[in-house]
Amino acid sequence: MPEEPRRQARGQRRMEQLTDAAAVVFAEVGYAKATTNAIAKRAGVSPGTLYQFFANKEALAEALAERYRDELKAAHEKAFDLSMVDLPLPELVDRMIRPMVEVNLANPGFKALFTSGDLPDRLTAPTQALHQAVTGRVAEVLAARIPGLPPTQRDTAAAVATQIFAALLGTVVTAPAPDRDRWITELNKALVGYLSPLES
C-alpha cells in the first residue's frame, strides 16, 4: 500500500481549497452529478492536482463529511451543556435545534451530501456515523432529563426525534429567510409534541 506523503503547508491549503470547492459544487448539482474536473476547476486547480491529494471522488466526500461532523460537534459543545437539561421542554429543544440549523445554513454542501439517497456505499458509513452521533447526543439528554425512562424506550425516542429533526431541517434551510423562524417553530412543536408524553 502506498504511504501518504508528508504534506507541506501549500498542500494543506490546497486540500482545504478542494474541499471548499467540493462543498460548493455538491450544493449546486448534488453529489452524483458533480464532476471531479468541475471541482478542480472551481478550486482553480488542475484535475491532476486534485488526485494528488484525494484518491478518488469518494475520498473527497468523506473528507467533507468528516469536517461536517467536527463542526457540528463543536457547535453543539459550544452552545449546549447538560446544565440546561431541566429547562422547560420547548426551550430545551430550542437550544438543541439552533446550533444544528446554524451549521447547516453555513455549509450548504453538506445537506446535498446527506439528503442524497443513492450514495456509494463508502459514504453511507460517515453519514450513518453522523446520524448516530446526533441520536446518541439526544439519548444522552433524554437520560439526564428523565432518569426513570427505560433505555429501550429512550433510544427509540431519540431515533425518532432525530428523524423528525432531519426531515424538517431540509425545509428549514431550504425555506426563504423570512419564513425560517416559522418553520423552526413548527419543528419545535413537532419535537415537543412527540417528547412531552414521555415526561411524568
Place this chain on the structure above:
Amino acid sequence: MPEEPRRQARGQRRMEQLTDAAAVVFAEVGYAKATTNAIAKRAGVSPGTLYQFFANKEALAEALAERYRDELKAAHEKAFDLSMVDLPLPELVDRMIRPMVEVNLANPGFKALFTSGDLPDRLTAPTQALHQAVTGRVAEVLAARIPGLPPTQRDTAAAVATQIFAALLGTVVTAPAPDRDRWITELNKALVGYLSPLES
C-alpha cells in the same frame, strides 16, 4: 413533434414489463446507478425495444411515479373516507397511515425513487405532485375535523405532518418485519403529538 404510435396489446404488456423491471432495478441500485440496458435485460428485452416505448430514462421514471400516485390514491380512497373524521385522533391517524405503508411495502422501487435527493429536474415535478397530493389530503381531513382552524395554520400543519410521515416511512419499510408495528406506533405518536394541540 413525433406523434405517439397507437399501442397494440403486445406493446401495453411490454410497457408494464418495463416499468416493473425499472422498479426492481431502481430498488436495487437507486435511480442514478440504474442503467437502461440493465432494465431492458431485466425485462427480457433489447435496449432498442425499451426506447420504442420510452423516450428516455426519465420518461420511464415518470411512468413509474404516475403509477405510484395512482396506487396510492386508490388505496386511500378504498380504505379511508371522511366519515372517519371524528374518530379519536390516534385512530384517525392510524387509518390514514396504514394504506400508505401497505403501498410502500408492495412497491419497493418507489421508495428508491422518492427518497433519492438528486433527481433530474423533470422528476422533481411528479415527486412534488405526489407530495402535494398527500399534503392536500391531510389538509382536507384537518379542515373537516377542525373547522375553526385558520387555513394558513392548517396548511402548514398538513405540510409538517406529511414530512414527519415521509421521514418515518423510510424507517418503517426498511425495518425488519417484526419491528414494523413498533415503528408504526412511534410514527403514530409523533403525528398525534404534533396534531393534538390544534384541537380545542
Place this chain on the structure above:
DNA sequence: GAAAAATACGAGCATTTACTCGTGTTTGTC
C-alpha cells in the same frame, strides 16, 4: 393477402467522466 404500422433486435455510436502519466516547478533538507 398485401400494404402499413407497430414491435423487436443488438451491435455500436457519441458523449461523459473518473482518473492517469509524463513532464516541469516549487519547497524542504543537508
Place this chain on the structure above:
DNA sequence: GACAAACACGAGTAAATGCTCGTATTTTTC
C-alpha cells in the same frame, strides 16, 4: 547549491452508459 520530495499541470485514456439505426418479424387494416 544539490538532491529529493512534494506539488502542479493538462492532454489524454479507458470504461461506462444513454441512446440510435438499419434490419427483421409480427400484428393490424383494407
